[in-house]
Amino acid sequence: MKNVLSGIQPTGDLHLGNYFGAVKNWVKLQSEYKCHFSVVDYHSMTMPYNPIQLRENTWKMAFYLLACGVKLENLFIQSLVPEHLELAWVLGSTASYGELTRMTQFKDKTDQLKESDKDAFVSVGLFSYPVLQAADILIYHAEYVPVGKDQEQHLELSRNIAQRFNNQFGKEYFVQPEPLFTETPKILSPADPTRKMSKSLGEKHYINLFGEEDRVRKQIKSAVTDTGDTPEGEMSAGVGNLFELLRACEQMEAHDSLMDDYKAGALRYSDLKEAVANAIVDLINPFKERYEAILADKKAVKGQIQESSAAIRQIARQTMREVREITGLPTLRS
Numbered sequence: 001m002k003n004v005l006s007g008i009q010p011t012g013d014l015h016l017g018n019y020f021g022a023v024k025n026w027v028k029l030q031s032e033y034k035c036h037f038s039v040v041d042y043h044s045m046t047m048p049y050n051p052i053q054l055r056e057n058t059w060k061m062a063f064y065l066l067a068c069g070v071k072l073e074n075l076f077i078q079s080l081v082p083e084h085l086e087l088a089w090v091l092g093s094t095a096s097y098g099e100l101t102r103m104t105q106f107k108d109k110t111d112q113l114k115e116s117d118k119d120a121f122v123s124v125g126l127f128s129y130p131v132l133q134a135a136d137i138l139i140y141h142a143e144y145v146p147v148g149k150d151q152e153q154h155l156e157l158s159r160n161i162a163q164r165f166n167n168q169f170g171k172e173y174f175v176q177p178e179p180l181f182t183e184t185p186k187i188l189s190p191a192d193p194t195r196k197m198s199k200s201l202g203e204k205h206y207i208n209l210f211g212e213e214d215r216v217r218k219q220i221k222s223a224v225t226d227t228g229d230t231p232e233g234e235m236s237a238g239v240g241n242l243f244e245l246l247r248a249c250e251q252m253e254a255h256d257s258l259m260d261d262y263k264a265g266a267l268r269y270s271d272l273k274e275a276v277a278n279a280i281v282d283l284i285n286p287f288k289e290r291y292e293a294i295l296a297d298k299k300a301v302k303g304q305i306q307e308s309s310a311a312i313r314q315i316a317r318q319t320m321r322e323v324r325e326i327t328g329l330p331t332l333r334s
């Protein structure tokens with residue numbers, strides 16, 4: 001079985017966009033690949049953050065992933081495998097300064113920081129972030145990395161780093177990872193369907209996968225349908241998004257019949273919204289139940305995640321033993 005690795009930052013809530021764009025696919029990949037999925041808490045230290053929240057969000061994200069169907073043995077917390085950082089240091093000398101300055105995510109995040117304060121502090125961590133990401137992937141010799149298009153550049157960097165390392169040391173050691181782009185539905189903000197569903201836009205712009213049913217229903221009820229600038233004869237972005245949600249929730253019967261209404265010019269938005277709200281509630285209820293069960297047994301589940309992280313760490317340690325050998329570092333006393 002080929003290896004897959006992916007990571008998600010512990011950002012707090014997990015929303016429908018995250019679920020349909022990544023997590024749902026991760027769960028599926030587990031039957032075809034040897035998978036490792038990481039809550040990348042080290043990565044979240046590169047932007048201003050609160051330590052209490054970081055720890056809380058890290059566990060919460062791990063619980064969410066379990067509740068969505070990620071298998072325990074495939075799940076780990078990045079910082080519980082500190083070898084990622086050791087490899088990142090080694091790879092830091094394999095990536096070039098120029099290359100890193102061309103990373104668009106670095107530029108975007110720098111701009112984001114400078115928006116509120118033009119003299120904002122931009123950390124070395126934010127700059128070298130993609131090197132740590134390369135280490136996350138290469139340390140498990142992952143062949144495939146399921147990511148969104150926004151991570152394409154980071155993946156390319158990971159491949160370049162692997163190849164350069166192999167050339168430098170005259171050995172085909174690291175696998176060059178390939179991105180695994182899968183067709184995923186593009187979910188838009190219900191409050192502003194010209195933009196992607198995203199946490200950074202604010203609370204009304206995303207539907208929380210673990211949110212209250214009432215709130216979900218209200219959000220769908222007040223979802224923007226007409227923005228006024230839709231060309232004649234075209235479906236507005238907001239209505240399109242509601243249909244997309246039905247498709248994503250695999251409610252094809254409701255989808256097709258409402259689409260017939262739409263085509264006949266007889267669609268009532270309230271019917272569409274009702275169907276979408278029901279579909280979402282049906283989707284998220286089992287996740288929420290599993291999450292509640294995890295919370296009821298929080299301490300034990302934390303222990304299990306620590307164990308799975310420790311087991312996965314063994315792979316990373318083996319890689320680091322080999323990397324130390326290849327790069328001229330002395331052997332650790334075991």
Ligand code: TRP
Pocket residue numbers: 005006007008009040043132133136137145146147151154
């Ligand atoms: N940079 C990714 C993001 O912002 C998260 C991430 C960190 C990641 N390490 C990874 C994704 C390794 C895939 C593989 O979404």
